[in-house]
Amino acid sequence: MIGVRIRTMPKRAVLDPQGEAVVRGLRALGHDVVRDARVGRVVELVLDVEDEAAAREAADRMCAELLVNDVVEYGEVELIDASSVVVGAGA
Amino acid sequence: MTAVAVIVFPGSNCDRDAARAVDDVLGAGTATLAWHAETSLDGVDAIVLPGGFSWGDYLRTGALARFAPVMGAVREAAERGVPVLGICNGFQVLCEAGLLPGALLRNDHLHFRCDEVPVEVASSDTPWTRAIDAGRALQLPIAHGEGRYHADTAVLDELERDSRVVVRYAGANPNGSARAIAGVCSAERNVVGMMPHPERAVHAWMGSDDGALLFESLRLHLGDGATDPNRTELAGALAD
Numbered sequence: 001m002i003g004v005r006i007r008t009m010p011k012r013a014v015l016d017p018q019g020e021a022v023v024r025g026l027r028a029l030g031h032d033v034v035r036d037a038r039v040g041r042v043v044e045l046v047l048d049v050e051d052e053a054a055a056r057e058a059a060d061r062m063c064a065e066l067l068v069n070d071v072v073e074y075g076e077v078e079l080i081d082a083s084s085v086v087v088g089a090g091a
Numbered sequence: 092m093t094a095v096a097v098i099v100f101p102g103s104n105c106d107r108d109a110a111r112a113v114d115d116v117l118g119a120g121t122a123t124l125a126w127h128a129e130t131s132l133d134g135v136d137a138i139v140l141p142g143g144f145s146w147g148d149y150l151r152t153g154a155l156a157r158f159a160p161v162m163g164a165v166r167e168a169a170e171r172g173v174p175v176l177g178i179c180n181g182f183q184v185l186c187e188a189g190l191l192p193g194a195l196l197r198n199d200h201l202h203f204r205c206d207e208v209p210v211e212v213a214s215s216d217t218p219w220t221r222a223i224d225a226g227r228a229l230q231l232p233i234a235h236g237e238g239r240y241h242a243d244t245a246v247l248d249e250l251e252r253d254s255r256v257v258v259r260y261a262g263a264n265p266n267g268s269a270r271a272i273a274g275v276c277s278a279e280r281n282v283v284g285m286m287p288h289p290e291r292a293v294h295a296w297m298g299s300d301d302g303a304l305l306f307e308s309l310r311l312h313l314g315d316g317a318t319d320p321n322r323t324e325l326a327g328a329l330a331d
Contacts, residue, residue: 010196014241015267017199069151069187071194072241 002047002055003082008068008075009040043067044085052079093117093313096125096135098165098181100156105142105178105290112290113139116306127159136313137174137218138165140181142234142288152195152237153183162188174218174309175282179235182274182284191275191284192250193242195235199267203236207298209261210273210287214254217276218312219283219305228261229301231287238286240268240275250275258285 010016018039026034045062049055059077068075095117097110110122122139125132132138146155156162162184169175169190177185185191198204210231212223223229242250247269250256258274266286274285289302 013243014196015199015239017197017201017267021201066150066154069154069194071186071192071243072196 001082002049002052003080003085004045004047004055004059005078005080006043006045006059006063006067006075007040007078008043008073009038011072011074014072040073044080046082046085055079093121093136093310094134095122095137095139095309096132097122097139097141098127098161099124099141100127100143100145100159100184102145102147103141103143103180105180105288108288109139109141109178109290112293112302113306115293116303117310125161127156127161129161130164132161132164132168132173135168135173137309138168138176139290140165140175140177140184141290142179142181145180145184148180148237151187153180153185153187156180156184157188166190169277169279169282172279172281174312176219176305176309177282177284178288178290179238179286182286183237185282185284190282191277192246193240193275195237195286196239196241197237198235198239198265203234204238204265205232205234206265207232207292208263208265208287210258211261213256213259214276216254217257217280217283217308219308220257222308222311223304229258229287229304230292230299231289231302232291232298233265233287235266235286238266238268240266240272240286242269247272253278255280257283258287 016038019037022037047055063075095113097106099106113122183195186194209228212220212227215221215225255276256272257276260271260273264271276283289305292299292302294300
């Protein structure tokens with residue numbers, strides 16, 4: 001089993017009002033150092049595949065078919081320990 | 092007899108309103124509810140994808156609905172030239188399915204906006220707007236949290252060049268949509284998506300009956316027995 005973490009973020013050119021709200025909220029709490037924020041989404045999967053290359057290939061296809069809407073988002077695939085996704089999945 | 096299919100996804104909540112609006116304008120018995128598991132829409136003259144929250148809007152609005160079996164039939168019908176109207180969540184589904192360009196994002200002010208707004212019909216050249224003069228303003232309800240139309244500049248320019256912006260917000264932009272776009276159509280013009288809800292504005296007592304013009308347009312477009320006043324009367328009498 002191999003874990004993958006897919007991080008999806010709004011493209012730079014896309015207005016991210018959630019990010020702006022986070023900036024306002026943090027600054028209202030006194031965190032004056034905050035200049036910008038973007039809010040995305042993380043999906044973690046456990047894949048039953050032979051090796052890391054197969055995990056990446058499968059995850060890339062899943063991004064293209066469903067997990068990422070490339071009109072407004074981009075996705076980044078990272079391989080992780082499967083047991084960090086679901087306890088026991090690393091076995 | 093004209094047959095209009097209103098698609099029902101788990102989480103659709105404007106399906107009955109849409110069916111009722113179709114029946115009220117085109118004649119009782121015109122609308123049929125089609126469950127998402129249907130694999131065929133053969134013999135259907137037009138299709139409405141209603142508003143709601145299909146599959147809970149999980150992942151992204153409309154993202155999961157496009158895998159419903161019925162979407163294969165919707166795509167096939169769209170390719171045959173059958174008029175398709177996506178309203179609100181239906182518009183989001185059509186964008187996710189790639190039947191319309193662009194995407195609908197969280198409103199720029201982050202609030203769910205439920206209101207009645209003026210929209211201008213920017214193109215009469217679709218099955219759903221042909222009874223409406225371009226430039227005419229309609230009062231239509233909106234109710235959405237994710238209605239901010241987005242597409243990259245090249246796509247927006249192409250939409251404007253080909254008059255594929257069908258409706259545009261005429262007053263204040265209620266959600267931050269690019270170029271105040273409220274609805275667009277496909278390159279072949281038969282697939283239309285819009286955030287406003289015409290089905291919620293088909294009688295004066297609803298606050299506005301401007302939405303009926305969309306369904307009148309469909310009747311004009313189909314131009315069959317449904318336009319026969321006797322038939323409509325008969326259908327009305329049967330409904331009573």
